[in-house]
Amino acid sequence: MNKTKTLLSAIVVSVLAVLGAVLLPSSSAFADESSVDYRLSITPTQKSFGTIKPGETYSDKFKVKNTGREPFDFSISFAPYNVEGQEYTANYDKATKYNDIADWLSVDIEHGTVAAGDETEITYSFTVPEGTHGGAQLGTIMITMNDSNDKTDGGVETVRRLGYLVFGNVDGEITTTAKILENKIPSFIFTPPISATSLVENTGNVYTAATYTLQVFPLFSDEEVYTNEEEPDKNIIFPETKRFYTASWEGAPSLGIFRVRQTVKIFDEVSTVEKLVFLCPIWFLFIIVLIIFVAIFWIVSRIRGRNKE
Amino acid sequence: MSKTTNALIALGVVAGLGAAALPLSSYAADDTPKAVGVTLTIDDELTIEADKDNADNKVDLSADGHTGAVKVTVVSNNTKGYNLALKGSAATNPTSLTSGEDQIVATKGTFAAPAAFGTDESEWGYSVANTNANNTTDLTKFAGGVYAGVPATDQIIVNANKPTVSAGDTTTITFAANLVDGQAAGTYEGEVTFTASNNPNA
Numbered sequence: 001m002n003k004t005k006t007l008l009s010a011i012v013v014s015v016l017a018v019l020g021a022v023l024l025p026s027s028s029a030f031a032d033e034s035s036v037d038y039r040l041s042i043t044p045t046q047k048s049f050g051t052i053k054p055g056e057t058y059s060d061k062f063k064v065k066n067t068g069r070e071p072f073d074f075s076i077s078f079a080p081y082n083v084e085g086q087e088y089t090a091n092y093d094k095a096t097k098y099n100d101i102a103d104w105l106s107v108d109i110e111h112g113t114v115a116a117g118d119e120t121e122i123t124y125s126f127t128v129p130e131g132t133h134g135g136a137q138l139g140t141i142m143i144t145m146n147d148s149n150d151k152t153d154g155g156v157e158t159v160r161r162l163g164y165l166v167f168g169n170v171d172g173e174i175t176t177t178a179k180i181l182e183n184k185i186p187s188f189i190f191t192p193p194i195s196a197t198s199l200v201e202n203t204g205n206v207y208t209a210a211t212y213t214l215q216v217f218p219l220f221s222d223e224e225v226y227t228n229e230e231e232p233d234k235n236i237i238f239p240e241t242k243r244f245y246t247a248s249w250e251g252a253p254s255l256g257i258f259r260v261r262q263t264v265k266i267f268d269e270v271s272t273v274e275k276l277v278f279l280c281p282i283w284f285l286f287i288i289v290l291i292i293f294v295a296i297f298w299i300v301s302r303i304r305g306r307n308k309e
Numbered sequence: 310m311s312k313t314t315n316a317l318i319a320l321g322v323v324a325g326l327g328a329a330a331l332p333l334s335s336y337a338a339d340d341t342p343k344a345v346g347v348t349l350t351i352d353d354e355l356t357i358e359a360d361k362d363n364a365d366n367k368v369d370l371s372a373d374g375h376t377g378a379v380k381v382t383v384v385s386n387n388t389k390g391y392n393l394a395l396k397g398s399a400a401t402n403p404t405s406l407t408s409g410e411d412q413i414v415a416t417k418g419t420f421a422a423p424a425a426f427g428t429d430e431s432e433w434g435y436s437v438a439n440t441n442a443n444n445t446t447d448l449t450k451f452a453g454g455v456y457a458g459v460p461a462t463d464q465i466i467v468n469a470n471k472p473t474v475s476a477g478d479t480t481t482i483t484f485a486a487n488l489v490d491g492q493a494a495g496t497y498e499g500e501v502t503f504t505a506s507n508n509p510n511a
Contacts, residue, residue, distance in 0.1 A: 036358045036360075038358065038359075038366070039356060039357075039358040040356065040357050040358070041354055041355065041356040041357075041384075042354070042355055043352050043353065043354035043355070044352040044353050044354070045353045045354065045355045045385075045387065045506070045507040046353070046507060046509060046510065048509075048511075067356060068358065081506075083509075087445045087468055087470070088468075088508060088509070089392065089445075089446075089465045089468050090392040090394065090463075090465055090468075090506055090508075091463070091465075092394070092463045092504065092506075093462040093463055140506065142504070144502075145357075154367070154369070154371065154496040154497060154498055155367035155368055155369045155370060155371070155377070155498065155499075156367060156368040156370065156377070156379075156406070156484050156498075156499045156500070156501055157366060157367050157498065157499070157500040157501070158359050158366050158367070158368065158379050158381075158500075158501055158502075158503065159366075159398060159500060159501070159502040159503070160357045160358070160359060160381070160502075160503050160505075161357075161502060161503070161504050161505075162355055162357055162504070162505055162506065163504055163505070163506030164506075165506060165507070165509060167509070209511035234511035235389075235511060236509040236510065236511045238509075
């Protein structure tokens with residue numbers, strides 16, 4: 001009886017201990033959100049002002065957020081923004097006629113400190129000078145995090161900064177011309193997705209959005225199995241640049257024959273391509289080819305056998 | 310039962326049926342499901358951090374082999390992805406490690422064509438590793454102990470064309486130095502700035 005009581009007591013205590021461990025708040029539940037001392041965030045990260053007019057002033061805001069565990073100082077500077085190559089690699093150093101905006105920009109807070117978990121709202125503005133030539137203007141507002149975590153001499157110090165993009169098209173003498181250099185759909189795809197590629201060139205002096213509409217139909221039907229027609233893919237295309245893009249249907253099946261149509265539009269240029277696409281795994285293709293060869297071999301053997309008879 | 314009673318009963322039944330039918334007929338007249346739009350706007354956000362931040366933001370190259378790495382993590386919810394660049398940013402000799410008047414210069418290799426260290430003078434450089442399938446820069450050329458010299462202007466090392474996962478996309482930058490005999494003793498320092506920006510989005 002004593003043994004039974006002892007055993008029961010032990011069981012009750014164990015259960016209570018487990019419940020307590022589960023129900024009591026764990027240290028991780030109250031741990032800091034970040035496990036990093038210095039973490040810089042900005043939101044939003046870019047602004048397209050569309051058409052901007054000489055003599056007018058424009059402004060907007062973004063937030064500098066400290067999502068780390070330690071306070072940090074920050075400083076703000078301005079830089080050009082350009083892109084290079086068909087993959088649109090950023091360039092913050094080259095200054096062209098499209099980057100005067102880097103000299104027009106100003107902010108209400110150029111230096112500051114942000115406590116851990118806190119944020120600072122930055123208001124920036126620019127005035128387009130009278131007589132500014134028409135065309136795109138692209139710039140970057142750089143937010144540099146200056147942490148004081150410089151404990152030792154020597155070594156390579158690492159500095160972090162984020163870029164907030166600003167762009168607009170100055171009203172004036174503008175050209176809106178473009179070329180659609182490529183619009184391609186592959187005939188054979190071995191693994192999903194079904195995709196189509198394109199290369200567009202903006203030969204004008206203002207930026208615009210190119211749109212990419214992808215439609216997929218079964219072989220013998222006009223009822224789409226996929227389309228992004230209501231919300232086509234879009235890309236900003238800056239002046240005097242080419243941009244490569246791949247539009248995809250990620251949910252394509254692994255096997256099938258489809259009619260695929262891609263329509264690319266930029267300014268007044270439109271290009272539509274439609275193609276029959278065979279979608280099948282490569283091993284399946286090999287099996288088909290093997291079956292065909294076996295069939296041919298069998299037919300030839302039969303014919304030779306009859307000829308001998 | 311009197312005729313009056315029967316009439317009352319009949320009227321009551323009719324009234325009851327009519328009352329029951331009215332709501333039904335009203336629902337039947339307007340049973341079209343009504344769609345209610347729901348919207349949620351999420352601003353794009355960009356975050357940068359480095360694994361060196363917790364202890365010391367410096368990469369130490371003093372140990373044997375003179376190599377050290379920093380992991381830079383970028384978190385981006387931009388549908389068009391982001392760019393990550395690096396450049397030398399020390400106030401003097403931005404591309405070198407400097408100790409007073411003495412320098413360890415940037416190696417001759419570049420991001421486009423990294424190369425092994427030269428042997429004529431002490432050099433330092435970096436290599437890059439990133440496994441993000443959406444990165445469009447070619448980092449395979451950094452295999453096999455080759456390095457690029459830290460430039461004075463921003464060099465894009467990662468150009469991802471899709472948003473990152475919630476934990477972010479981590480790029481490992483390994484710095485290394487090759488010292489030749491006679492390199493002056495001293496504490497050499499340098500500074501590298503990592504810049505991230507989201508890709509432009511229509």
